Amino acid sequence: MREVLAEAAFQLFLDRGFEQTTVDDIVARAGVGRRSFFRYFPSKEDAVFPDHERCLADVTAFLDGADGGDPVGTVCDAARLVLRMYAANPEFSVQRYRLTREVPGLRTYELSVVRRYERTMTGYLRARFARERDGALRAEVIAASVVAAHNNGLRSWLRSGGEGDPYEAVDHALGMVRGVWGSADERARPAAAEEDVIVMVAPKGAPMWQVVQRIESAFGEG
């Protein structure tokens, strides 16, 4: 029933637009009563994002059961879980993206959905950083960065029409965040001794992000 409603709603939204479609139109097309629509979707907007509720539960469960590895890497993996949902239905995701771009109400609604993912990640990171200086601040900034990076990669894939590998762009974007905020532990593949040191030389006027990139590649080379 949820599926029937979501399908009917989405088709109508594509045909005549979101605002031009009333809930009565949707239930008429689905052949059900008006009251049933609101039983399955608390609002008209929800019918556009029928799978986020489950995905959010997945992300929450994933973070609840995560082990003690690099916190930033873990959150990036959680973001990949979201990407997986988009990648599971490329056509649908692309159409929804185009629809959402054009309807302010849907953009706002999507924002609130994304925010829930972000808050889940923030909660996880805050717990992991509980004992560290500025832990809560770092948790929020990192979660926001991960979400922004994920969305950047995701959108570039969606804009391309859902062709190719979505993980490529997203992993690249997340890699930048991990490089800046993640611990080095996970990145040095050949288990490096704790006492290894690295020496970096850079011109003093160099932008900090470039310095970080150099450090990252130095770490990577081992």
Added chain:
Amino acid sequence: MREVLAEAAFQLFLDRGFEQTTVDDIVARAGVGRRSFFRYFPSKEDAVFPDHERCLADVTAFLDGADGGDPVGTVCDAARLVLRMYAANPEFSVQRYRLTREVPGLRTYELSVVRRYERTMTGYLRARFARERDGALRAEVIAASVVAAHNNGLRSWLRSGGEGDPYEAVDHALGMVRGVWGSADERARPAAAEEDVIVMVAPKGAPMWQVVQRIESAFGEG
């Protein structure tokens, strides 16, 4: 008239709650016609954030007229502009914060407002990073980081009831973002020669953010 309406609305929202207050209640209290309310506020939610429109214009103007200094520092200054608006009316800001916390609809609306600031910053940064590798990605991640840091500092001040200096917490939070993403140019006060080099030594397992902090302090000592 805008002020009269906003004042009446806010008082009612505080008294009986946002959802329990109808637009008819507001216009009755303000002594004006119902139609007039929607002339000044496109939605009921807008009456809770009467000053953001102007503030957004300020931020946009500021970024449009910004000179060519450190882009991250410039965006942080833009964020301080937003903070200034909150700091101008501590009581109002604190009451609105508490109200917004409790009403999901207002939280969502606030998200969309914050997003507009973020997009303005992203646009500025994207232009500044246009010629650099991953410029658009960095622009989005940095803008998200700046907004997250600003909000972290702002909220801690609001939670404290608006006591003390709001800039303290926000500047500290923004400092973390500048430390990670900003160019070093602005930070090295005694104009450093371009050819100066800095050598950093750290255990290989050290978390990256700690490495960055060390670099930052090294830069700062000059």
Added chain:
DNA sequence: TTGCCAGAGGGTACTGAGTGCCATAGTGTC
């Protein structure tokens, strides 16, 4: 003065989202 215009505000009626309440049909149990 009269006629005209413009702009601010008020009033009315309408659409459509979302809710509460109750009725009804299907299903499994004792």
Added chain:
DNA sequence: GACACTATGGCACTCAGTACCCTCTGGCAA
């Protein structure tokens, strides 16, 4: 057959938001 329990439909209502038209006011020109 009596009983619950759940899913669904139907009806009536509230209220945000919009379209349209009215009134009032002040100014300006002939």
